[in-house]
Amino acid sequence: MEESGGRRVGVAVDFSECSRKALSWAVENVVRDGDHLILITVRPEMYYEGGEMQLWEATGTPFIPLEEFSDGAVMKKYEVKPDPETLDIANTAARQKPITVIMKIYWGDAREKICEAVDHIPLSCLVIGNRGLGGLKRVIMGSVSNYVVNNASCPVTVVKVPH
Template sequence: MAEEGRKIGLAMDFSKGSKAALKWALDGLIRKGDTLFIIHVMHPQALESRNLLWATSGSPLIPLGEFCDPEVRHGYGVEVEPDVLELLDLTCKQQEVNVLWKIYWGDAREKVCEAVLSYELDALVMGSRGLGSIRRVLLGSVTSYVLEHATCPVTVVKDRPH
């Protein structure tokens, strides 16, 4: 009996920290047969009328091949850096990994935890912006909240200074 692949989530906001988390996950965590859920949370004000249907539940799952189409991304109001798509596409083909995008609108803390529950993720990887303790207390921390509330193991990857 063949073993089913794992479901790995990756919180992606296209910051340096989330790109470092993506690279870390692709280099050392993801393996053949896994499904990688890219969880992207946009500010609620970015919700355009054509996407109101998904305001509560988020977008449908979007396969990487479809998400690579600029018109599809434009339809959701997502701007993606080409290097992220190229890296995902290469890994998807080389390692036979299924990559799915999920776009939410709202509070990133709550929506990332919602995705963990909805897709019964085996693990979540996310980047850290490296806020100091005072700024983290004043501004809140998505990472801290997700670490406390997620129902799966969470790995936080810090961006290394160059």
């Protein structure tokens, strides 16, 4: 994808307010004409009824085009529910800029899978939101953005959500 002049801009999305802010920020400040905007979402590892997850558990799904991840029936088979606001940001970006918007879903620990995605896709850069957990919660849960900043092999921008 790089050779065609476009970069691979990754945005970690969990369909929360902070990931929507990160996606909006990436669209406004990072994504340029010809880029691939890749939404990366990580689901918890657990037993899933459908076969899709077992099929893609190790490598993540193939790239899912915007039209497909905007379709609730398609996303149901991955047990992923993108919120309307995230879909609106992605669809608006695709209408307003000559870019390709795709999604890739992983299963497992968000910190590790996002870093894996950086290497396997590979990404030119990554934008991630920060929930701004307090000190104790961050110690207990660990900050995904902090881990990714320290371990990803590409530039990472953390978009903080003001309280």
